Amino acid sequence: MPELPEVETVINGLKPVMLNKKIAKIETTRKNLRYNFPENLDAISKNSKIIDMQRLSKYIVIRLDTGYSLISHLGMSGKYTIFSYARNEKIEPVKHDHVIFHMDNGDTIIYNDPRRFGFLISCKTEEEKNEKHLSKLGIDPTNDKLTDEYIYDKFQKCKSNLKIALMNQSIISGLGNIYVCEAMHRTKLHPNTISSTIPHKTIKTLTKHIKEIINEAIKAGGSTLKDYKNPEGAMGYFQHNFDVYGRNGENCNECQSEIKKIIQGGRSTFYCPKCQKDIELNND
């Protein structure tokens, strides 16, 4: 599933064919994904030029010279596929193609999303800061402004456990289930630890690990970008080896203990009961 590093990979793959290029037309094959497509999609995008593209958290923001921005989210299963006109790539429509970007140079970019948790919405570029998805975002892990002081301060005010706090997009924006699990494991913190009880020193290590893990994954994504056309022709998701995510029942790489899966906030958490101790309770 696309998390921050995958979105970064996708936007880097899209930039060469979209940034500073003109959109002839955006075609949609249904009314909506998670939300309805913008009613004024044609008016704001037809014959417009893409003047900027930026990843904000897990959102792809496409800024047009009409003064509007398109906001794309990949949800669970969203994929972009590029068909290059210059390279004579034949467009092959497949099930769940929902949005087709016809560029004026003949390139075609298709958004496909089987589960339709993704979306494409728009707002005026000058009103991005007030857009409901973008307005409440915390600090991105790739941003130097994400410091241990910031996280420590936020966590001091937080009553919830570490897993929930790290998933809170208004504190750190862009961290998802996978990288939260990995960061807690690398820092040897139990997912049930109450956020406010974690010492500043430990938060410092946690902050370092969050940045490390995200940067490693972005780097891994970048290295696969060279041949972004996988057998399906879709771009973006690279295989990555995780220490705990999805590995319940398997052995911890550190201590060989069995990795457990618990549910927190309705979502799976994977952790090693031996490596990851609760600071306060020192329990399993």
Place this chain on the structure above:
DNA sequence: ACACGCTCCTGAACGC
């Protein structure tokens, strides 16, 4: 103001 749990959706992975 916070913390839950529900909701959207499909396909993969099971179980009988």
Place this chain on the structure above:
DNA sequence: TGCGTTCAGGAGCGTG
């Protein structure tokens, strides 16, 4: 073999 059931997940939103 083939059916039915369960589950996964981002994030807004409604409820308690």
